[in-house]
Amino acid sequence: MSYRHGYEKLFFFFTMDIMEVITKMSRNNKRSKLCGESAKGLFGEIRGLYCVIAFLSSALLAFGLYHIHALSGVTEGGVLGMTLLLEHWFEISPSVSGFVLNVICYLMGWKYLGKNFIVYSLAASAGFSVSYKINEQFEPLFPWLADLPLLAAILGALVVGVTAGICVRIGGAPGGDDALAMSISGLTHINIQWAYLICDLVVLVLSLSYIPVSRIMYSFLTVILSGQIIGWMQKLPVFGLNKEACKGIIKSSEDKEETK
Numbered sequence: 001m002s003y004r005h006g007y008e009k010l011f012f013f014f015t016m017d018i019m020e021v022i023t024k025m026s027r028n029n030k031r032s033k034l035c036g037e038s039a040k041g042l043f044g045e046i047r048g049l050y051c052v053i054a055f056l057s058s059a060l061l062a063f064g065l066y067h068i069h070a071l072s073g074v075t076e077g078g079v080l081g082m083t084l085l086l087e088h089w090f091e092i093s094p095s096v097s098g099f100v101l102n103v104i105c106y107l108m109g110w111k112y113l114g115k116n117f118i119v120y121s122l123a124a125s126a127g128f129s130v131s132y133k134i135n136e137q138f139e140p141l142f143p144w145l146a147d148l149p150l151l152a153a154i155l156g157a158l159v160v161g162v163t164a165g166i167c168v169r170i171g172g173a174p175g176g177d178d179a180l181a182m183s184i185s186g187l188t189h190i191n192i193q194w195a196y197l198i199c200d201l202v203v204l205v206l207s208l209s210y211i212p213v214s215r216i217m218y219s220f221l222t223v224i225l226s227g228q229i230i231g232w233m234q235k236l237p238v239f240g241l242n243k244e245a246c247k248g249i250i251k252s253s254e255d256k257e258e259t260k
Contacts, residue, residue, distance in 0.1 A: 046119050050170040054120045055127035057166040058174035062131035064159030065094065069222075071140045072152035073215045075207050076160060077200025077223045078177035079105065085203065088210045095133035098175075099125050105176025108183040120172025121179070128174055153218040154225065161229025169233055 065080060075081045079101050083094035102125040106118050145152040167174045181195040188195075200223055208216060 045116060050120055050172070051123040053170050054124040054167050054172040054174070057163045058124040058127035059131035061160060061163040061167075061174050062094070062098075062128045063135055064156060064163065066132055066135040067141045068145060068152055068156045068159060070094075071143065072145045072149055072156070073211055074149055074152045074156055074222055075204070075211060075216075075219045076156075076226070077203045077219075079175040079180070080160070080177075081200075081203035081207060081219075085207055085210070093133065093136060095129040095136065098132065099129040102128075102176040102179075105179040105183070109176075109179030112182045112186050113179055116171050117173070117179075120167070120170060121174075121176075124167050124172050124174040149215055149218045150221075153222045157222045157225030157229065160222070160226040162233065164226070165230040165233025168230060169236075 065076075065084075069075060069080075070084060070087070075084050079098065082101060083098045086092045086097045087094055102121065106113070106121055106125075110118060145155070164174050168178070173179065177196070177199060181199055184195040184198070185191065204216060204219055204223070207219065211219070
């Protein structure tokens with residue numbers, strides 16, 4: 001437990017630094033020729049409803065990750081899988097590591113993703129961290145899933161696919177996977193679907209350090225199914241939101257769906 005207290009203190013100061021960086025970047029954007037809009041123009045398109053949806057959908061995602069993935073030994077790729085890896089080896093709570101990793105990925109992808117994606121994704125990260133911290137105070141609701149990895153993989157894929165799909169649908173992302181993949185694609189000039197695949201495979205291979213090969217196969221199933229569901233969710237009129245709300249991000253999700 002001492003590890004967690006130390007990391008939570010580090011997380012507090014790190015967050016303060018991140019907020020300062022974001023403030024400076026925002027000021028610099030206002031001065032540039034490309035972003036010479038007024039403060040109202042910069043943030044006029046941000047919708048409070050979308051921030052609430054991003055927060056709540058990611059809160060449900062954290063619920064599923066804690067009560068299904070973390071207990072069953074079935075993991076995810078990308079940032080979600082990395083949070084479980086860090087929790088296992090270093091006792092860093094996903095409520096901390098998830099927020100920090102996502103913010104790092106969002107800062108890396110700032111120039112590629114736009115202000116709306118960043119704002120909605122930060123709301124999603126906050127929802128995930130708060131929800132996971134709350135769920136940690138209770139015992140897992142489905143302990144019997146530890147002996148049913150196939151069912152855990154399917155249920156986990158449904159939770160991740162639906163909740164992440166809703167968040168992506170309104171133009172954000174509960175994990176930094178989209179930001180990281182787009183950044184890698186921009187820097188290396190490889191197709192974005194390969195960037196997604198690389199991120200997932202790297203985390204799943206690292207997860208072999210604590211998850212048996214047989215369980216990792218179920219994790220591959222979860223990754224494939226959740227990717228398909230996320231892509232499917234983009235075709236639905238979620239809460240009556242118009243399709244332009246997630247313009248650009250839908251294309252990113254469809255690329256990921258084709259890969260998986």
